[in-house]
Amino acid sequence: MTGDAFGKSAGDSANLVxxxxxxxxxxxxxxxxxxxxxxxxxxxxxxxxxxxxIDDLSARSAALLALVRPVLSEPPAEISSIGAAVIAxxxxxxLDEYGGRVFDIAFDIPDELPEVRAEPEVFHYIxxxxxxxxxxxxxxxxxxxxxxxxSEKEVVFAIEDKAREDAQHLEWWNAALRxxxxxxALANHILAKRGARFEVRRQGxxxxxxxxxxxx
Numbered sequence: 001m002t003g004d005a006f007g008k009s010a011g012d013s014a015n016l017v018x019x020x021x022x023x024x025x026x027x028x029x030x031x032x033x034x035x036x037x038x039x040x041x042x043x044x045x046x047x048x049x050x051x052x053x054i055d056d057l058s059a060r061s062a063a064l065l066a067l068v069r070p071v072l073s074e075p076p077a078e079i080s081s082i083g084a085a086v087i088a089x090x091x092x093x094x095l096d097e098y099g100g101r102v103f104d105i106a107f108d109i110p111d112e113l114p115e116v117r118a119e120p121e122v123f124h125y126i127x128x129x130x131x132x133x134x135x136x137x138x139x140x141x142x143x144x145x146x147x148x149x150x151s152e153k154e155v156v157f158a159i160e161d162k163a164r165e166d167a168q169h170l171e172w173w174n175a176a177l178r179x180x181x182x183x184x185a186l187a188n189h190i191l192a193k194r195g196a197r198f199e200v201r202r203q204g205x206x207x208x209x210x211x212x213x214x215x216x
Contacts, residue, residue, distance in 0.1 A: 016071050016186055019177035020064050027061045060132045066125040070190045075119070079194060081216040084113035084155040087120050088148045091127045091157070095146070103135055104143040113148065116155050116213035118196065123157070123213065126187045130159050130209050133180040137163035137207075145206075154197065154212040161207050170202055187211065 034054045042050065088109045095105055134144060138161060145160040168175040173188075175181035188198040197212040 012189060013071050015177065016182075016189060017068060019182050020068060020071070020186070023178060023182060024061050024064050027057050027064075031057045031061075056132075059128075060136075063125045063128040063132060064186075066121070067129065067186055067190065070119075070122045071186060075194045079117045079119060081115040081117055082120055084116045084118075084148065084150075084213065085109075087116075087118065087123050087127075087213075088113065088157065090120065090124050091131075092146070094124070094128055095131060095144075103138070103141065106143070106145045108145065108147040110148060110150070113155060114150060115216040117216055118194070118213040122190060122194075123211065126190060126211060127157055127159070129183045130187065130211070133183045134159060134161035134163060134207065134209070137161065137166065137169070137180060150215070152215075154214050156210050156212045158211075159209045160203070161209075162205060163207055165202055165207070169207065170200060172200070184209075 031054055034050055034057070038047070038050055092107050092109065131144060131146075135142070142162050145158075147156075147158040147160065149156050149158070163169075166180070169180040169184065172181040172184035177185055184198070184200055191198045191211065195214055197210070199210045199212075201208055
């Protein structure tokens with residue numbers, strides 16, 4: 001089959017996977033660097049900080065790897081319904097376990113949420129990639145606000161961060177495929193094929209990322 005026969009979507013998928021491989025390679029290199037710095041002379045605090053750093057880098061690598069399949073494959077012909085609360089609670093638990101404990105993470109999740117048409121694992125890792133990217137952009141401290149809201153047509157999973165305004169992030173479609181721009185391109189590519197919505201914008205002093213699943 002010729003390159004033209006694949007079409008633009010296949011070409012986009014390949015470019016995204018190439019960029020993902022480069023990003024994961026950088027994360028693994030950072031893990032190896034942290035591992036080389038471990039030695040018997042480190043005190044308890046130094047060992048704890050290094051282990052958290054390795055855990056964080058590994059978590060980010062795992063989240064990116066989990067998105068390779070939905071980037072390359074087509075979604076199911078019919079996506080089953082699932083309670084939006086399942087996605088929200090899973091995301092909350094994953095962030096609670098994340099190593100970057102210097103971040104203040106606030107959750108605003110209603111007690112009752114409707115069902116949506118979504119693959120929970122796909123949404124889970126898209127949300128995690130966006131959260132990890134926000135934490136990296138904020139540096140050693142900062143705050144995240146996770147909000148889940150509903151409208152007549154969709155359930156919106158929103159992430160607000162206080163990282164500085166960055167054109168490479170907010171105009172990701174014009175940026176090189178790395179860092180937050182890559183994470184946005186991945187989310188948009190995967191969600192668009194599933195009838196879901198992705199948006200990122202500057203709102204006051206925050207960056208607001210919205211990942212919306214259609215209601216059943």
